Amino acid sequence: MRLLVIEDHRNLVANLFDYFEARGHIVDAAPDGVTGLHLATTQRYDAIVLDWMLPRMDGPEVLRRLREGQAIQGPGSQVPVIMLTARDELPDKIAGFRAGADDYLTKPFELPELEVRLSALQARIRGHRRNPVLEVEDLRMDLATLEVTRAGQPLHLYPACRKLLEVLMQASPAAVTRERLEYALWGDEPPDGDMLRSHIYELRRSVDGPFPVKLIQTLPRIGYRLVAPGPAPAAHG
Template identity: 45%
Template structure:
C-alpha cells in the first residue's frame, strides 16, 4: 500500500516514514504544500497524511484543490496542532476524511490509516475473501481451499485474514504481531510457529505454497494477479 506524507517538520516526517515503512507500506515524503500537491496528483496513493501548516500551499488549500480541481478521492488524514472543534470542522469541510491532533501516537496513526484504507477499498462490509483457491467466510470464520475445509486456530485465522486482505503486500513481523496479539506481544518464535502451522493447514502435497517468507522483511500471501477478491 502506498502512503504519501506531506509534512515540513523533518523529525515528524522521519518518524512517520520509519514507522510506516516498518509496517510494510510504500512511503514517500513531500516537505511543502506545493510539492505535496504535485506528488498527490502525479500517481495513485492509498492514503495521504497531510499537515496543515505547510510552506507554499497550506494543507487546507491543498486538500480542497485535490478534491475540487484534481477530482481525487484518496483518503486524507490531517495532522495538525489545531485542536478546536471549528478547526476540525474546517478540515472536514475542505475534504479531509479524518483528523488527528499533534502530538499523536504512531500506533494511532497506523490504526486510523488501516481503517481509512479498508473503507476506501470497500473492505469494511466485505463478508468473504477469495485468493488462489482459498475461500474465507468472514461471517462464519470458515476457510476452504479447493473445496477442502480447513481447521484453523483463532490466531491462525486472524493471520490468514490479514494476509489475504493485502495479497502480494509484504507484511512486517512487527505489524503482524501488533495486529494479532496487540499490546501483549509474543516471544520471537511465536509468529514463526503460527505461520508454520498455517502453511501446513493450507498446503497439501502437490499444492502451491501460498505464504511466502521475504527474508529480513516479513511475509506475504501469493495470489494470481486477477484472482484476489
C-alpha cells in the same frame, strides 16, 4: 499500503518513515504544499497524511485543490486524507472536514493511533472498490496489501526495491529514467554514490533471478524498464 506524508517537520517525517516502512508500507514525503499536491495528483496513493501549516501552500488549500482537480485516480481524487495538525479548536476541525478531510488527528499523537485510523479508512475504501493490482506478464503486485508474486510464487522485497518495482510496473512498457527512480526513493536529496544501481541489482535478484524470462531491462544512459522480451528476430542471409 502506499502513503504520502505532506509535512515540513523533518523529525516527524523520519519517525513516520521508520514506523510505517518497518511494517512493510511504502512512504513518500513532501516538505511543502506545492510539492505535496504535485505528488498527490500524479501518483497513486492509498492514503495521505496532510499537515495544516505548510510552506508555499497550506494543508486545507492542498486538500481543496486535490478534491476539485485532476488526479491519476480521476477527476476530484477521493484518496483518504488524514489532517495532522496542532490546531485542536472545533472551528479548525470543521474547516478541515469541509475542505475534504476524511479524518483529523491533533498533535501530539501516538503512531499506533495514526496507523489504526489509516487502517480503518482503508477498510472502508476497500468496501467500495476493488484493490488495485499491477500486472506485467506473470508478475503481480497488490497495491493494497503490498504482496508481490511472480508465477504464483511470493517475492520478498525490501521497501526500496518494492517502491522501484511499483514505479516500473506502473510505467511498463515505457522506460523510466534514473532521475525519476532516484526521486521516487529519495526525493530531492539522493545519496552520494550509485545507490540506485545497488537497489536495482537486489530487485533483479528477486524478480528475475529464479526465472528464465528476464523482465527488468537496462537502457544505457537512460534508465530502466520492465517488459517481457519479444520474440527473437528471424535470421537473415
